[in-house]
Amino acid sequence: MSFTYINPGNVNLLDIQNGTTVENSKYNPYSGVSFWQSDSDGGIKLSEIPTEIYAKMTVAIRSDVSESANARMFVGNSNGWTIRESYGAWYLDITCGNSQIKSLKGAESNLNFNGLNDILLHAKAGYYEEGLISITVNGHEVFTANRTVKFVKDSSYATESDFVILYCKNEKTLMSNIIISDSAVECKEQVAVLPVTEMDSDMSANDDGSYSATAAGQHLFQKVDAASLISMYGGLSKVTGLYIIGNPAYRTGSEITEAIACTRRDGMVEEIGKAKLSMENTAKALIGGKVSMTLDEMNGYEFGWKAGV
DSSP: OOOEEEESSOGGGSSOSOOEEEEOTTTOTTTSEEEEOOOTTOEEOOSSOOSEEEEEEEEEEOSSOOSOOEEEEEETTTEEEEEEEETTEEEEEEEETTEEEEEEEGGGGTOOTTSEEEEEEEEEOBSGGGOEEEEEETTEEEEEEOOOBOSOSSTTHHHHSOSEEEEESSTTEEEEEEEEESSOOOTTOOOOOOOEEEEEEOSEEOTTSOEEOOSTTOEEEEEEOHHHHHHHHOTTOEEEEEEEEESSOOOSSSSOOEEEEEEEETTEEEEEEEEEOOSOTTOOEEEEEEEEEEHHHHTTOEEEEEEEO
16 A cells, blocks of 8 residues: 545545634644644545555644644554643644554643644554554654554544544644655655646636546646745755645536546656546545656646546
């Protein structure tokens, strides 16, 4: 199995019906969006269960909200962390298999209680010394231990529950820059939305800004505004992954059944992945993978979709 899920901070990229996306670069300077959602079982459903997982995100803690905070990320059988505020004190609780195994208070947690926090969870399924749970906060590993870690409760767990829980009780805490993968992720990695300068498509434009394909091979490409990215981050900044998101991405009949993610440069088109389309009008498609390039090398690229059968 090999997978990566990314989300700059849009609640509608989760597998839930509710939640709120907040547009404010103060809480996410990379893409300007973050979210909170209070469904305690809500999050992201994975098609398969990995044996090892890296889950990174940015959590903004707001001092302008008077309500007490409670936010958490769990993978599998309640393995992960919770940020909570109680009677003016802040805690970072580490949980493994529904049991709290460590509670870090105040400065012990390395959290910024009035700003942004990059948090990385690394968990490996296994019994006793073969299992692992590790938490890194703002570049500092605050907890690591070998212990029994389970990613499933029972044989039906993966189809009955969200595998990755992302929860915020209220807007006191906001989540963004989410990267979840079964291969290594660094705490400092961020999700940037690619700005575009122009679009080329032979699909039909709809009034709501979406596009519809009626025949296989129809395309939609967007040219990356590399100059804008370079001015913000520098041309030598590393790009570690590229993902194309179709939201929504669904079919209305049997003529088109796949969305094919593609890159185009100097007229050469390369397919990077395919997504089967469902009939649900809220369905999404996310295709991409790990890369190793700089922003300078991204200049001239176009990204988009082709319709497939």
